Amino acid sequence: MTEPIGIYLHIPFCLSRCLYCDFVSSTGDDGELSAYVDRLILEINSFDTGGARVKVDSIFFGGGTPSRLSFSQLGRILDAVRAKFEVLADCETTVEVNPATYSEGYFDRLHSLGVNRLSIGLQSIHENELRALGRRHTYSDFLECFASARQAGFDNISVDIMLGIPHQTEASLEATLSELIRLAPEHISAYMLIIEEGTPFAKMKDTLALPNESQERKMYFDTDNRLISADYCHYEVSNFSKRGYESRHNLKYWTLTDYIGFGPSAHSCYLGKRFYNTSDIHAYMTEDFGNIRFTECDGAYGEDEYIMLKLRTVYGFEFEDFRRRFGYDFREGREDELSDLELFQLAFITDRGITLTPQGFFLSNSAIVKLLK
Numbered sequence: 360m361t362e363p364i365g366i367y368l369h370i371p372f373c374l375s376r377c378l379y380c381d382f383v384s385s386t387g388d389d390g391e392l393s394a395y396v397d398r399l400i401l402e403i404n405s406f407d408t409g410g411a412r413v414k415v416d417s418i419f420f421g422g423g424t425p426s427r428l429s430f431s432q433l434g435r436i437l438d439a440v441r442a443k444f445e446v447l448a449d450c451e452t453t454v455e456v457n458p459a460t461y462s463e464g465y466f467d468r469l470h471s472l473g474v475n476r477l478s479i480g481l482q483s484i485h486e487n488e489l490r491a492l493g494r495r496h497t498y499s500d501f502l503e504c505f506a507s508a509r510q511a512g513f514d515n516i517s518v519d520i521m522l523g524i525p526h527q528t529e530a531s532l533e534a535t536l537s538e539l540i541r542l543a544p545e546h547i548s549a550y551m552l553i554i555e556e557g558t559p560f561a562k563m564k565d566t567l568a569l570p571n572e573s574q575e576r577k578m579y580f581d582t583d584n585r586l587i588s589a590d591y592c593h594y595e596v597s598n599f600s601k602r603g604y605e606s607r608h609n610l611k612y613w614t615l616t617d618y619i620g621f622g623p624s625a626h627s628c629y630l631g632k633r634f635y636n637t638s639d640i641h642a643y644m645t646e647d648f649g650n651i652r653f654t655e656c657d658g659a660y661g662e663d664e665y666i667m668l669k670l671r672t673v674y675g676f677e678f679e680d681f682r683r684r685f686g687y688d689f690r691e692g693r694e695d696e697l698s699d700l701e702l703f704q705l706a707f708i709t710d711r712g713i714t715l716t717p718q719g720f721f722l723s724n725s726a727i728v729k730l731l732k
């Protein structure tokens with residue numbers, strides 16, 4: 360294997376649970392967090408790379424709330440990764456941050472560990488919207504956190520916002536976007552709220568003051584227009600960046616490059632195999648790793664996965680690459696579907712390949728399903 364891989368580290372602990380969230384996380388105390396760090400390091404140490412000293416060019420601490428980790432806990436985990444893998448000098452190392460966990464001096468110390476990218480969860484600048492989501496922080500917490508990160512020398516910061524959330528209006532979203540553009544983070548993720556089964560929002564669904572479908576659609580395109588006019592590139596369905604600041608880590612998922620995930624619910628794609636860990640934190644802490652890691656698929660990506668993942672980004676795919684992998688011309692037997700996508704301006708199709716348009720991104724699932732055989 361020549362291409363460097365990505366490492367994902369799941370930190371399943373939060374201060375409290377946001378009402379819309381279905382990620383694997385708990386509100387465990389500091390003692391549980393400390394035991395978890397030991398277990399995560401054990402998993403990294405015991406991972407069988409197949410004898411190779413594997414090159415790594417992205418490390419991503421996601422969660423959960425990785426910024427609940429202390430400086431020394433983060434350092435120990437990074438040491439374990441560096442001992443097991445060959446971490447390249449220019450490795451993109453990201454930590455997700457909840458502004459509610461921010462404390463003075465934290466970012467200086469993080470920077471000194473080699474962390475060079477932060478992903479801060481803002482969601483909205485409006486207190487009523489933040490409260491409705493169950494977020495623990497205020498907008499002023501975020502501003503303090505962002506300024507302190509800049510001061511510590513972070514020149515690659517991503518900020519998450521959400522669209523289609525309770526109480527959001529086109530005007531309130533516009534204010535959130537204006538503030539973001541003023542602050543000029545290098546990367547912005549704009550996620551549409553999805554009400555997931557099993558979350559408090561699923562139970563409250565009928566009482567939530569949610570925007571309707573056409574307002575949601577308008578919010579998506581307003582976001583697209585505003586950010587593009589501020590020099591951001593809309594490079595993936597929900598992601599925007601300044602040139603050269605695309606998330607190296609997330610691109611691995613969409614471009615079918617290998618990655619290894621550690622921690623409960625983490626997924627991996629490594630040496631032609633895909634596997635994932637149990638979501639059960641207790642089982643993760645107590646069972647043999649061999650018993651809590653499950654095979655998802657043995658073998659290369661299939662046609663459907665290739666199409667679904669590749670079309671999530673503006674890079675799409677080239678017909679020649681598809682032919683090399685699957686042995687036939689992608690356009691064969693899809694003539695009607697492709698001409699419909701062009702007619703409705705959902706895709707750009709050239710002699711070389713295909714990508715979705717912003718309209719195609721918005722309808723990505725239904726646009727892509729048309730192309731699956």
Ligand code: SF4
Nearest residue numbers: 373376377380422423
């Ligand atoms: S902080 Fe993030 S992971 Fe934790 S509950 Fe909220 S949305 Fe979920």
